[in-house]
Amino acid sequence: MNNSIKPKDPDTREKQYFCDICGKSFSQSWEVTRHKRTHTGEKPYHCDICCKSFSHSSDVTRHKRTHIGEKPYYCDICGNSFSHRNTLTRHKCTHTGEKPNHCDICSKSFSCRSNLAHHKPTHTGEKPYD
Numbered sequence: 001m002n003n004s005i006k007p008k009d010p011d012t013r014e015k016q017y018f019c020d021i022c023g024k025s026f027s028q029s030w031e032v033t034r035h036k037r038t039h040t041g042e043k044p045y046h047c048d049i050c051c052k053s054f055s056h057s058s059d060v061t062r063h064k065r066t067h068i069g070e071k072p073y074y075c076d077i078c079g080n081s082f083s084h085r086n087t088l089t090r091h092k093c094t095h096t097g098e099k100p101n102h103c104d105i106c107s108k109s110f111s112c113r114s115n116l117a118h119h120k121p122t123h124t125g126e127k128p129y130d
Contacts, residue, residue, distance in 0.1 A: 015025035017032045021039045026032050034056060043053035045060040049067045054060045071081035073088040077095045082088040090112055099109035101116040105123045110116040
């Protein structure tokens with residue numbers, strides 16, 4: 001086995017690039033550039049249909065699917081299609097019954113992260129919709 005080959009997993013590569021604002025480290029220089037937009041609010045990518053702005057090019061590509069109706073992610077169980085991969089992942093939980101999101105206070109499980117977020121205020125008495 002050749003020990004000189006660098007690992008391809010981004011979590012195990014050496015992180016030699018740093019954000020000069022918060023110090024977060026990255027293994028690729030372009031990742032720092034992209035990350036800095038979280039601090040600056042820069043959104044250099046624009047939808048040519050509605051002019052909405054985005055900080056990442058992949059976000060504008062994903063957004064355009066809402067305009068053109070493209071749904072490239074198919075459920076292999078029921079055949080439904082979705083415009084976003086994470087929507088398909090969330091949908092598949094309806095078939096499997098999987099509930100991967102757990103409350104760290106009471107251990108109640110939810111299929112959707114948004115349902116967990118809605119549940120959490122029940123422990124604090126907070127009423128987020130008042």
